[in-house]
Amino acid sequence: MEHKIEPLYDGPLFRNAIQTLDEAAKIINCDPNILERLKRPRRCITVSVPVRMDDHSVKVFTGYRVQYSPTLGPYKGGIRYHQNVDLSEVVGLAALMTFKNSVLGLPLGGAKGGITVDPTKLSRTEKQNLTRRYASEIGPFVGPTKDIPAPDVGTDPQTMAWFMDTYSQEQGGFAQPGVVTGKPVEIGGSLGRNHATGLGVVYVAEKAFEVCNMSMKGASIAIQGFGNVGSFAAKFAHERGARIVAVSDVSGGIFNGDGLDINEVNEYIKAHKFLKGYPKAQPISNEELLEVKCDALFPCALENQIDTHNAEKIQAKIIVEGANGPITNAATKILHKRGVFIAPDVIANGGGVIVSYFEWVQDTMSYFWDEDEVNGRLKGIITKAFDKGYSLAKEKNIDMRSAAMAVSVQRLERAMLLRGLYPR
Known part of the structure; x- marks a missing residue:
């Protein structure tokens, strides 16, 4: 029986999530009752x-x-x-x-x-x-x-x-620091939280380069979105020897085939708030940035940026999703067929929620870790998730998004079956 989405919350992002869920459920032969519950x-x-x-x-x-x-x-x-x-x-x-x-x-x-x-x-x-x-x-x-x-x-x-x-x-x-995460360190925030999503994107990118038999050192990378996620992803990729050829924000993008000086770009933004007008690069639009010839593309802005209209024009060999849902399900299939490796959002931008989890744990224990410990634990969790997804993708000959979703749904299914349904 086909599932009908409630009109109140029927929109492109949710429809896309449900479509991906349906495909993942087929891969693991998910219990149909569990699947119905997961769709609402x-x-x-x-x-x-x-x-x-x-x-x-x-x-x-x-x-x-x-x-x-x-x-x-x-x-x-x-x-x-x-x-x-x-x-x-x-x-x-x-x-x-x-x-x-x-x-x-x-x-x-x-x-x-x-x-x-x-x-x-x-x-x-x-x-x-x-x-x-x-x-x-x-x-x-x-x-x-x-x-x-x-x-x-x-x-x-x-x-x-x-x-x-x-x-x-x-x-x-009295202070209840555990109610939110991403707080300032002075009131119970975790060291490493501010840059966690961007750092997680780069940890996943390193794994993606590795499985594609490429090196991040010297690789050309374009980054759509230069907010918290994109700016830190640029910084950490730059530190690892990557050449950041294009970045963008709401004012538009900038391109320099020889590579941008990320520290200089950050200083320019501090002074001018936006990238527009940066003198040592050629101005491009956010749409043009996605189609730049590069080794890797990090979409770190908003959802549905790559769809069936521009999927054929993407020239990157690797895409690491720093944003939530930047590539539609249909576009994923086109890109996968073209041999583009996609590290999906559910893993690639997980650094923020992983360190948010660490922050919540630290608030609960009233015991805090140093930044190296936070970064090390983040790398351990995010690369383990990548390895699990990649292993299933190879085994079933499917794209990484489908594999990651299958791993996710399988864990949810097992937990829901063990817990049962209340009331019976």
Whole structure:
């Protein structure tokens, strides 16, 4: 029987996730009852977020928290502030978090949150008011043993500090650092968390180069998105001897075939906020960056950047997905047929949630690790997940996305069958 997606949360990202799930389920011959349960979020929360603006007017924003699956542990997933946030996107992202936490072997379920707002148009005070009211609205549904949010697009450690403080005040005033991750180190954050996703992308890229019999040293890499993930991925790849030939942000991209000086680019952004106008490179669009001739492409921006319209034009030999869902399912098939190796998002951008898990563990124990230990443990978990996915991909002669999803679904299936269905 064909599964029909609930119209309320039917959108391209979620449809894509369900299609990938269906294919993974066939690979492992998943129990049909389990598959039906995995196709629906457990809980979708929509909240009204009224905020007094700096001009004393009151604006009302819409906030979401989708708790997709708690099978493996407390819900875990970021909070996104972006003008295009809607329920279908948040459901899709929450589904991806569920599969990501499972394939990475973490004892966490999947969730995602967001507010439909352009954060660049808010003052610091307005952003704080928005965050605190949103935290208060979803407060009854979150907590260190229930649901642990984290930063995502448009949010940062400061946002998490405000969220944690609001939750703590409403729980009696004492600090509850375990309610969110991605916090500043001074209030219970983990060393290594800020750069974790970008570093994880590079650890996975090293594995991808290895299995493709290539070396990262001297390789040309193009990076779409120069926010937290893309900028750190560029830094760590550059340090390993890679030639970063193109990077981009919302203002557009820059290209230099001889390689960009990443330290100089970072200094330019500190001074000018955006890449636009960087003098030592040729300007290109975000779309053109994806089609640059290079050894590896890291899409680290938003979802659905590579689809059937541009999949044939991609010239990279390796793609490492730093963003969530940057390649559609149909485009994955085209690229796989063309021999392009894809390291999928559920593994490749898992560094953030892995170190978020470490942060939660450290907060729970009130015992903190040094940065080398954090980075070393991150490498161990993310490369183990890559090896598991790659082993199944070789065994079944399938692409890495299908293999990673199959590993993920198999772990969820076993756990759900062991736990049973309540009530019977």
